[in-house]
Amino acid sequence: MGERGMLRVLGVLVLLVAATGCARGEACAGWGTVAGVGVMFRQAGHGDLTGAVAELCARGECVRSRLREEEITQVNLRLPEDVDPDAGPVRLRVTAAGAARPVIDASATVPLTLRSDGCGGGSYHRGLALTGDGVLTTKIPRSLAEDWAAQVRGRATAPSR
Numbered sequence: 645m646g647e648r649g650m651l652r653v654l655g656v657l658v659l660l661v662a663a664t665g666c667a668r669g670e671a672c673a674g675w676g677t678v679a680g681v682g683v684m685f686r687q688a689g690h691g692d693l694t695g696a697v698a699e700l701c702a703r704g705e706c707v708r709s710r711l712r713e714e715e716i717t718q719v720n721l722r723l724p725e726d727v728d729p730d731a732g733p734v735r736l737r738v739t740a741a742g743a744a745r746p747v748i749d750a751s752a753t754v755p756l757t758l759r760s761d762g763c764g765g766g767s768y769h770r771g772l773a774l775t776g777d778g779v780l781t782t783k784i785p786r787s788l789a790e791d792w793a794a795q796v797r798g799r800a801t802a803p804s805r
Contacts, residue, residue: 677759679723679767683736684784684792685774686716690748693717695741702734702770703727711738716792729756729768734780736772752780 681702687693694713699706700721707721719736731753738748756768773784 677761677765677767677769679725679727679756679769680721681723681734681756681770681772682718682720683734683772683774683780684716684718684788685736685748686776686788686791687711687714689776690738691740693738693740693747696743696747697739697741699737699739700735703732714795716788716795718792723756723768725767727756727768729758731755734770734772736774736780748774748778750774750778750780752782754780754782 681700683700693711696711697708698711698717698719699708700719701707702721703723705721705723707719709719711717732755733751733753735751736748737746739746752772754770754772756770758766759769760766770782771784772780772782773788775781
């Protein structure tokens with residue numbers, strides 16, 4: 645693509661940004677927000693969960709993922725943007741590799757909350773934590789959130805192998 649083509653593309657992008665009201669650098673029209681449910685938990689106290697399968701379900705949607713060895717796990721389920729925000733069940737099951745029954749099987753009925761995009765739109769979501777007693781709660785302990793953030797920062801700054 646030549647210089648003229650690049651200028652046209654740049655011009656179209658500038659018009660799109662201005663038309664969506666994002667000229668101030670804010671996310672608009674749902675950009676930057678994702679509908680979903682996430683659950684955070686510490687692996688300690690549940691045995692070796694490396695390779696375990698976590699299943700998170702809400703609003704008729706489910707996601708399954710294999711766990712890796714880490715102190716804190718976060719499992720996220722993306723939901724449709726038009727999801728019903730009213731109270732509904734959220735269920736987390738974690739089954740250790742080779743096990744027949746889940747090590748963790750917890751559920752809660754919770755509403756979703758609106759996460760604003762800063763421009764009059766947004767998406768519905770809910771963050772939960774699994775307590776040491778095996779209960780899903782919407783009150784995520786500060787220590788859990790801080791430790792998870794430190795874990796993510798540590799991965800981002802770890803030397804590549």
